[in-house]
Amino acid sequence: xxxxxxREFFYQAWEQLAALGTDxxxxxxxxxxxxxxxxxxxxxxKLQAALHGLQHRLPPRSPVARALDILSELSFxxxxxxxxxxxxxxxxxxxxxxxxxxAVCSLLSAWIIINIVTSLAENKIWARLVAFCAWTIAxxxxxxxLTPTLDFLESLAFNLGETRISMLGLVKVIIAAIIVFWIxxxxxxxxxxxxxxxxxxxxxxxxxxxxLVRVALVATAVLIILSNSGINITAFAVFGGxxxxxxGFGLQKIxxxxxxxxxxxxxxxIKPGDVIEVGETYGRVHSMGARYASVITRDAMEYLIPNEDxxxxxxxxxxxxxxxxxxxxxxxxxxxxxxxxxxxxxxxAALDLPRVLSDPPPRCLMRGFGDSAIDLELRFWxxxxxxxxxxxxxxxxxxxxxxxKEEGIGIPFPQRDIRVQMVDDKPRAQFxxxxxxx
Numbered sequence: 001x002x003x004x005x006x007r008e009f010f011y012q013a014w015e016q017l018a019a020l021g022t023d024x025x026x027x028x029x030x031x032x033x034x035x036x037x038x039x040x041x042x043x044x045x046k047l048q049a050a051l052h053g054l055q056h057r058l059p060p061r062s063p064v065a066r067a068l069d070i071l072s073e074l075s076f077x078x079x080x081x082x083x084x085x086x087x088x089x090x091x092x093x094x095x096x097x098x099x100x101x102x103a104v105c106s107l108l109s110a111w112i113i114i115n116i117v118t119s120l121a122e123n124k125i126w127a128r129l130v131a132f133c134a135w136t137i138a139x140x141x142x143x144x145x146l147t148p149t150l151d152f153l154e155s156l157a158f159n160l161g162e163t164r165i166s167m168l169g170l171v172k173v174i175i176a177a178i179i180v181f182w183i184x185x186x187x188x189x190x191x192x193x194x195x196x197x198x199x200x201x202x203x204x205x206x207x208x209x210x211x212l213v214r215v216a217l218v219a220t221a222v223l224i225i226l227s228n229s230g231i232n233i234t235a236f237a238v239f240g241g242x243x244x245x246x247x248g249f250g251l252q253k254i255x256x257x258x259x260x261x262x263x264x265x266x267x268x269x270i271k272p273g274d275v276i277e278v279g280e281t282y283g284r285v286h287s288m289g290a291r292y293a294s295v296i297t298r299d300a301m302e303y304l305i306p307n308e309d310x311x312x313x314x315x316x317x318x319x320x321x322x323x324x325x326x327x328x329x330x331x332x333x334x335x336x337x338x339x340x341x342x343x344x345x346x347x348x349a350a351l352d353l354p355r356v357l358s359d360p361p362p363r364c365l366m367r368g369f370g371d372s373a374i375d376l377e378l379r380f381w382x383x384x385x386x387x388x389x390x391x392x393x394x395x396x397x398x399x400x401x402x403x404x405k406e407e408g409i410g411i412p413f414p415q416r417d418i419r420v421q422m423v424d425d426k427p428r429a430q431f432x433x434x435x436x437x438x
Contacts, residue, residue, distance in 0.1 A: 030100065032087045032091070033084065033101060033104055035083075036083035036087055037080060039079070040079040040080035040083055041076065043079055044079055047072075048072050051068050051072040055068045055069060073119070074116070077112050077115075078112060081112065084104055085105055087101055088102060103143060106142045107138075107139055114131050114134045114135050114138070115131055118130050118134075127182070129182070130179060133175045133178055133179070153171060154166050154167075156168075176225055177225050180221045180224055184218060184220075184221040188213065188218075191210075191217075192213065195209050195210050196210065207287075208265035208266065253306075254291065256308045257291045257292065257306050261291065261307040263311060264307060264310060264311070265288065269317065269320065270285060270310055270317060271285065272285050272286065272288060273386070274317055275317075275318040275385040275386045276295065276316060276317050277316035278295070278305055278309065278315050279313070281297065281303050281305065282297060282298075283295040283296050283298065283301075284296050284386045291306065292304040292305055292307060293305050298388050298390075319386070323383050323384065324381050324383050325383075325385045327392070327393055328377055329378040329393055329396055329397060329400075330378075331364070331376040331377065331378055331400060332372075332373030332374065332376070333373060333404075333412070334373065334374070334410035335374060337374065339366060342376070343366070343376065344364075345403050345404075345407060346400055346403075348403070349396065349402075349403045350399070353392065353395055353396060355382050355392050356392070356396070357380070357381040362380035364376055364377070365377050365379070371414065372412045372414045373412045
């Protein structure tokens with residue numbers, strides 16, 4: 001049966017070739033096609049250069065610039081098509097058969113139209129797969145070989161239980177899967193872009209909604225493909241149950257991270273833009289995925305923290321309910337300093353920096369009497385912890401040092417005095433600590 005179908009396929013293909021005319025007519029048409037191909041190949045660069053020159057004068061992302069970019073990519077088949085249409089008109093006017101030239105014009109037209117449509121998609125891999133499938137079907141139809149090809153593929157079949165599976169059915173499923181997934185991913189990207197642009201959702205809700213939409217679209221696409229392939233979906237029930245149990249045991253951590261990520265997105269305890277501290281990691285949450293959260297530190301290092309750790313471990317969220325953060329800076333002054341005046345100067349020094357909030361205002365408190373200094377503590381607030389806490393603390397200390405130097409306020413440091421006494425005509429060293437030399 002298969003051999004008969006194969007003979008019939010080649011016989012019909014031979015009949016199509018025989019109907020093209022005599023050998024001389026075929027050779028003349030082939031030479032005309034090759035001449036058009038050569039001219040198009042050597043002139044395409046000039047057209048591309050002209051299109052690029054026009055493109056540089058336009059905004060990069062304008063529709064006209066995008067159209068010129070598509071024309072530049074299709075410059076070769078476009079020039080070839082125009083030349084073949086000209087040659088076809090000459091052949092039809094003179095009188096020789098022009099079936100081959102007409103078929104080439106149809107093939108080029110189909111190729112250009114399909115590529116223009118698929119070039120609008122952002123995913124180039126899926127676009128090329130769709131273009132290849134569409135052009136293959138169009139080429140077989142133009143050459144009159146679509147029906148023989150379908151009959152031949154239908155004859156190549158085997159039985160799997162009570163189900164008959166043919167090559168034609170497999171090809172249809174593959175083509176349908178390529179087209180459905182191409183549409184699905186394109187629609188998913190469009191909806192995700194709309195979700196991220198809306199201001200009605202918080203960043204956490206945007207991420208969760210976008211992921212749910214993508215999962216729902218992919219699941220729908222899989223069900224559509226399976227239902228149209230003729231496969232009984234209920235036959236996968238037992239297999240799916242066993243597979244689910246295996247996944248539950250083997251992928252516990254992955255599933256735990258996935259569920260933890262959904263919980264984090266729902267309760268909004270951690271969201272993109274927050275400044276968090278987990279263990280020894282301190283930084284800003286850049287993005288949140290299904291398995292991990294990306295945290296960028298002040299050193300531009302990106303840590304991928306599993307979502308499960310953010311649920312089970314202690315996490316310091318510096319911007320959970322408010323971005324305002326209070327910082328503490330210890331300050332020591334000499335015992336002979338004017339404490340009330342120094343406290344006022346320290347508070348004014350903090351207010352000199354733009355990142356320090358004036359409401360609530362900085363407060364400087366006396367904490368006690370140290371061994372060699374009076375201990376003060378400056379407390380001030382900032383509203384941008386994502387910009388760093390260590391750098392603003394350093395800036396405040398530098399400003400305090402400048403004011404102390406201008407006002408003559410001493411900053412003490414521990415000193416050691418050495419006293420030498422004579423005991424039994426022998427020197428003995430005695431060490432004492434104090435604020436100054438005796």
